[in-house]
Amino acid sequence: MSTSYAPPVQRLVSELSKLPGVGNRTAQRLAFYILRASGEDAVALADAIREVKEKIGLCEVCFNLTDEARCRICQDTRRDQGLICVVEEPSDVIPMERTHEYHGVYHVLGGALSPIDGIDPEDLKIAELFARVTSPDGAVREIVLATNPTTTGEATALHIAEELRRRSPELSVTRLASGLPVGSDLEYADEVTLGKALAGRRAV
């Protein structure tokens, strides 16, 4: 970086470039935008960053992000508490909600099993999931495993499915379908996805 930046600008560029997908060039562009923006806009952004770190924690039931003890979804009495969708990250709840097809509740693991990276079952909210399933007041009927269709996501789903089968044999444990994305083209499908789509074919 050029020494012709004033130190506060350098500091902002350096902080911005820590963000994911933001290189030095993009950080400079964002910094110059912030410099040109109104004082109120910049302060609003700074305050929003501080506020989110101060006020947001994890839901005591499902470990989704929340500014209360329980998240909005867990508080919502219209949601089916007997249906739990297990996802890796809080950000995975949003696409599920966007389908408008899911009316159960969630359980956010906080990652996926990855022995190589030293992420073992104890590092995720897996014991907490088992506790929810076996709790005497709960009438959990089904667990939808919605971890990512990746190596670590699949391993996580497999591990949880096996444990659940052992602990609660009567529980229904399902996994999101893998297959061709809607609107995609067979010609450009990768062979693994196409193989999954074939294996998961259904009668029409």
Next chain:
Amino acid sequence: MSTSYAPPVQRLVSELSKLPGVGNRTAQRLAFYILRASGEDAVALADAIREVKEKIGLCEVCFNLTDEARCRICQDTRRDQGLICVVEEPSDVIPMERTHEYHGVYHVLGGALSPIDGIDPEDLKIAELFARVTSPDGAVREIVLATNPTTTGEATALHIAEELRRRSPELSVTRLASGLPVGSDLEYADEVTLGKALAGRRAV
């Protein structure tokens, strides 16, 4: 946006999506990153944004960004004060400095002339440039017009060049060369650039 976000998260996503090139999805990704980041990192970013707005102003000589009355370049006695490079924005100083070929000083206009957008000479630091050129203590020899090679940048360069010729006929007024980017391929050059490269051809 889903209503399942807690309000502080929604606020952060909304503030982040005001940044240039940051849509709603990217803003969500950045927000979740900030939520996962350490408290110190988030506070450092928030503080850097506030600090830059509090401390950074325009250099009283060249209108580049600075945290002092005069920017580092104007203060640098090794720089040639007789050579002024005129650019549109503070961000244009950086690529010029990166060449390590320019040892004069700058004049930042704060934009380019654009009658359609209502940007007239009075809205830019053009009068201030003329004052620098004609000031009795200054021995300005050359003005390098380094506005962008766009319609508005060219119009701005033309306007300033004409005015300078009228006011200071002895002053040398130059413009950055247009032509093929180094490392580019003739096959993929657009016709306007190639035309400029042809018109600006030099004896070898």
